[in-house]
Amino acid sequence: MSYPKGTIVRNSTATRLNHWITGICFVLLTLSGLAMFHPVFFWLSNLFGSGQWMRAVHPWLGVTLVVSFLGLFVQFWRDNLWNRDDTAWAKSLDKVLDNREEEVPPVGRFNAGQKVVFWGMALIIPVLFVTGILIWEVYFGHATAIETQRVALLIHSLAAIGAMLIWVAHVYAAIWVKGSMRAMLHGWVTPGWAFRHHRKWFQGLVASGSPGPTPDSTAKFRD
Amino acid sequence: MADLQSQDYIRRSASNLTPPSVRHHELEVAKLIDVSRCIGCKACQSACMEWNNLRPDMEEFQGAYENPHDLNPGTWTLMRFAEYEDEQGNLEWLIRKDGCMHCEDPGCLKACPAPGAIVQYANGIVDFISENCIGCGYCVKGCPFNIPRISAEDHKSYKCTLCSDRVGVGLEPACVKTCPTGAIMFGSKDDMKDWAGERIAELKERGFQNAGLYDPPEVGGTHVMYVLHHADKPSLYSGLPDKPHISALVGAWKGFLKPVALAGLAFAAIGAFVHSIVSGPNETTEADEAHARAEMEKAKRDGSAKS
Ligand code: HEM
Ligand code: SF4
Ligand code: SF4
Numbered sequence: 001m002s003y004p005k006g007t008i009v010r011n012s013t014a015t016r017l018n019h020w021i022t023g024i025c026f027v028l029l030t031l032s033g034l035a036m037f038h039p040v041f042f043w044l045s046n047l048f049g050s051g052q053w054m055r056a057v058h059p060w061l062g063v064t065l066v067v068s069f070l071g072l073f074v075q076f077w078r079d080n081l082w083n084r085d086d087t088a089w090a091k092s093l094d095k096v097l098d099n100r101e102e103e104v105p106p107v108g109r110f111n112a113g114q115k116v117v118f119w120g121m122a123l124i125i126p127v128l129f130v131t132g133i134l135i136w137e138v139y140f141g142h143a144t145a146i147e148t149q150r151v152a153l154l155i156h157s158l159a160a161i162g163a164m165l166i167w168v169a170h171v172y173a174a175i176w177v178k179g180s181m182r183a184m185l186h187g188w189v190t191p192g193w194a195f196r197h198h199r200k201w202f203q204g205l206v207a208s209g210s211p212g213p214t215p216d217s218t219a220k221f222r223d
Numbered sequence: 224m225a226d227l228q229s230q231d232y233i234r235r236s237a238s239n240l241t242p243p244s245v246r247h248h249e250l251e252v253a254k255l256i257d258v259s260r261c262i263g264c265k266a267c268q269s270a271c272m273e274w275n276n277l278r279p280d281m282e283e284f285q286g287a288y289e290n291p292h293d294l295n296p297g298t299w300t301l302m303r304f305a306e307y308e309d310e311q312g313n314l315e316w317l318i319r320k321d322g323c324m325h326c327e328d329p330g331c332l333k334a335c336p337a338p339g340a341i342v343q344y345a346n347g348i349v350d351f352i353s354e355n356c357i358g359c360g361y362c363v364k365g366c367p368f369n370i371p372r373i374s375a376e377d378h379k380s381y382k383c384t385l386c387s388d389r390v391g392v393g394l395e396p397a398c399v400k401t402c403p404t405g406a407i408m409f410g411s412k413d414d415m416k417d418w419a420g421e422r423i424a425e426l427k428e429r430g431f432q433n434a435g436l437y438d439p440p441e442v443g444g445t446h447v448m449y450v451l452h453h454a455d456k457p458s459l460y461s462g463l464p465d466k467p468h469i470s471a472l473v474g475a476w477k478g479f480l481k482p483v484a485l486a487g488l489a490f491a492a493i494g495a496f497v498h499s500i501v502s503g504p505n506e507t508t509e510a511d512e513a514h515a516r517a518e519m520e521k522a523k524r525d526g527s528a529k530s
Contacts, residue, residue, distance in 0.1 A: 036336040036359065038481055039237040051337050051357035052378060097498065099505045137360030137373055150364045150472040157476060161484040165491050172495035177505045191519060192512030202515065206522045 007188040008205060009212035016187055018071045025065035026167065032058040033160050059136045066129045073122055079109040079214075080119065085200065086112040106199035109213070113173065120166045124159050131156035230391055234343035236335035242342070249345040253412035254385065254396060255419055256320050257450040258460065259426055259434075260406035263288060263302055263318040267398035267407060271300045274386065274397035294321065296374035299383040300398060303461035319449070319460040320398070320407070323370045323383040325349045327443030330469035331382075333477050334365025340380075347412065347446040348385045356380050365477075367442060367467035385446065412446065419450050426452055441468040 003009055011019065032054045035044040048054035088105035089096070090112040095103050110118070134144055134152035144152075174180045179193040194202035194212075204215035231249065232242035265288075272278060279297035282290055288304050300322035307315045329349045332341040340355035341362065351362075351371070358378030362371040371380045386396035394400075399409040408418060419436045426434035435454025438444045449463070457463040 036357075038485060039239055039336070039338060040485075042237060042336070042338055045357075051355070055357040055359050056378070097502060099502050101505065135360070137358065137363075138375075138378070141360055141363070141373060146364060146369065147470070147472075149360075150470050150476075153361070153364060154472050154476045154480070157480060157484070161480075161487060164488060168488070168491040168495060172498070175504075176495075176499065176502075179507055190507060190512060191515035192509075193507045195515035195518070196507050196511040203518065206519055209522070209526065 003186075003188040003211075006191070008191055008194050008202070009187055010183040010189045010194075011187050011213060013187065015072075015075055015213075016184060018068060018075070019184055022065060022068040022072055025061050025068060026163075029058060029061050029065060030160075030164055030167070032061070033157075034164075037157055037160070056138075059132055062129065062132050066125060069121065069125050076110075076118060077122075080115045082112075082115060083108075086115060101196055107201075108204070109198055109201040111198070113169070117166055117170045117173075121163065124163045124166070127159045128156060128163065131159065230348075230387075231345040232342045233345050234329070234332055235339050236332045236341040237338040244345070247345055251347045251412040252385075252390060252409065252446060253347070253415040254325075254399065254447045255408040255410075255415040255450065256447065257406045257408070257419075257422055258317065258319055259422075259431075259450060259452050260404050261318050261320065262404055262406075263304060263316070264403065265302050266401045266403055267320055268298075268300055268302055270397040270401035271383070272297075274389070275299065275384070294370065294372055294382075296372045296376075296379075296381040298372075299323070299381065305459065305461045307459050315452075317453075317460050319463060321461065323349065323385070323447065324368050324442075324467075325383075325385050325446035326367075327445065328469070330365035330367050330442070330473060331362035331371055332365070333469060334361040334473055336361055344387065346390065348387045348390065349446075350384050350387045351380055351382060353377075353379045353381075365469065365473050367464060367469055412444075415448060419448065422450050426450070437463070439464075439467050441466055 031044045032048060034041040035051075035054060036042075036058075042051075045051045045054040048057055085105060085107045089107050092104045093113075095101070096111075096113075131152040133140055135149055135156060174184070177197065179189055183189045183193075191202065194205070205212050208215040231244045231246045233244065235242040277297040277299065279291055279295055282292055284290065285292065289302065291298055291301070294301050300320055303319045303321050305317040305319070307317050309315055325348055327347065329341070329343060331351075332343060332349060335341045336359060337355050337357045339352055340357065341349065341351055343349045356379045358373055358380065360373050360380070362380050363369075363373065371382045373380050386394070386398075389396060395409040396407075399407045408415060410418075416436065416438070423434045423436060431452040433455040434450070434452050437449035437451050437454060437457055449457075449460075451457060451460065453459050456465070458465050
């Protein structure tokens with residue numbers, strides 16, 4: 001994959017593919033899950049052919065999601081560890097929301113908001129997986145007591161709503177912060193984008209002469 | 224029977240609108256199972272198979288008359304046999320015809336996510352409409368009596384229909400028709416309660432002090448009722464629940480969580496939209512690009528100075 005000259009690589013091709021497999025699974029899981037969660041959404045089952053098909057496919061999408069998310073986790077967890085910059089950034093959230101990013105303390109590859117999204121999903125997806133297995137009627141309908149399944153179903157729907165709320169924030173941030181969508185679709189950002197939103201990450205890349213996404217990358221920056 | 228609707232619905236799963244309900248001049252029906260008259264002959268179990276064209280696999284004999292050993296997609300009613308030693312040391316053989324109770328407030332219907340997969344007719348019968356069933360098994364979690372069973376072949380949920388097809392055309396359920404001792408009666412719920420009252424009085428005269436009617440108010444009463452000699456301890460009869468109720472977990476999931484979750488999601492989406500209108504996009508400026516370029520050039524100068 002080639003990137004335009006003078007740009008910084010934010011996400012490698014493998015990362016992007018991995019991200020969108022996860023994203024598509026998540027959207028389909030949300031659509032099918034909502035259809036079962038509330039009657040006003042049941043019409044969404046038509047997107048899957050029928051209610052039966054939807055019920056059958058949802059858990060398999062879930063399994064795919066877990067595997068796919070694991071790939072993202074391995075690639076992202078280190079850059080999502082919380083540090084002092086994040087606390088400072090979070091304290092200036094009002095300025096962030098007001099687009100006055102010049103006045104906000106600089107952060108590394110991910111900001112506190114992104115880290116909350118990351119760890120939120122990293123926590124909720126395993127919960128959805130375990131509870132989802134317990135309520136998977138076809139294979140595990142007789143594996144546990146009905147009371148256990150009642151608990152699992154309640155937790156599964158609660159966790160799903162939590163994940164959807166995080167997802168709304170995630171998607172809105174991508175629309176709001178211009179250039180983010182391109183970073184995940186085509187992989188690159190402009191130096192100004194990196195400077196504005198992730199200054200410490202940018203400075204790390206500049207110091208090492210790396211084109212991204214990590215400062216220890218051996219490739220040299222193209223100009 | 225979904226297409227041939229001869230009765231009104233009073234409840235329909237996963238539906239917010241009022242179901243068709245003009246034909247409301249319908250009596251509530253009930254089946255009364257008088258456990259004290261039952262001889263455990265299983266004629267009802269056979270009649271159910273015959274009328275509904277069910278042929279479940281026979282299971283191995285395990286030292287009791289119960290066969291199969293549990294309800295299954297092809298066994299909608301099952302005779303359960305319990306041996307009980309009373310206070311006087313007498314052995315009592317408590318035989319109960321198990322199956323759907325046709326609750327007035329059905330937990331299965333409350334839990335079901337598929338519109339119209341479970342309906343309740345104006346006469347009180349709770350029926351599963353297979354063509355609408357998606358096979359999720361939520362009804363299993365909703366039911367306080369552990370009744371619905373999902374078929375592994377067609378992924379549809381099955382249980383006793385109270386012969387809604389027969390009742391709809393004025394016939395009594397097949398089990399009622401076949402019972403040789405008159406232990407199963409069918410009629411309007413009021414008539415069945417009156418009849419049960421007489422029978423209970425008789426049982427009390429015969430020394431069953433705790434005889435009584437099983438019509439649990441926790442689920443709004445049921446359209447299948449039992450006359451029990453030990454109505455104080457229903458669980459003696461192969462685990463008939465003493466106080467059946469829709470699990471509080473199911474109540475929270477289907478009652479509280481649904482509106483709260485929807486409000487939360489709507490709030491998040493509207494919040495994002497409002498933010499977009501108020502604050503607008505966060506765009507990288509020419510100044511950002513200039514700063515970035517300066518830093519990159521400085522790094523390059525420093526780098527070449529070093530080497
Ligand atoms: C991680 C693996 C997952 C597994 C194994 C799984 C499995 C299941 C199963 C078995 C059901 C019951 C219906 C059916 O049989 O299809 C279900 C329902 C549901 N799932 Fe999942 N799921 C997973 C992930 C997710 C995700 C990521 C979401 C959305 C964010 C989600 C949202 C829902 C919702 C909303 C319901 C309906 C709950 C209700 O009716 O209240 N699931 N899931
Ligand atoms: S006994 Fe169970 S399956 Fe029958 S109506 Fe009541 S809740 Fe539904
Ligand atoms: S298995 Fe069928 S009847 Fe039972 S809750 Fe699911 S859709 Fe409704």
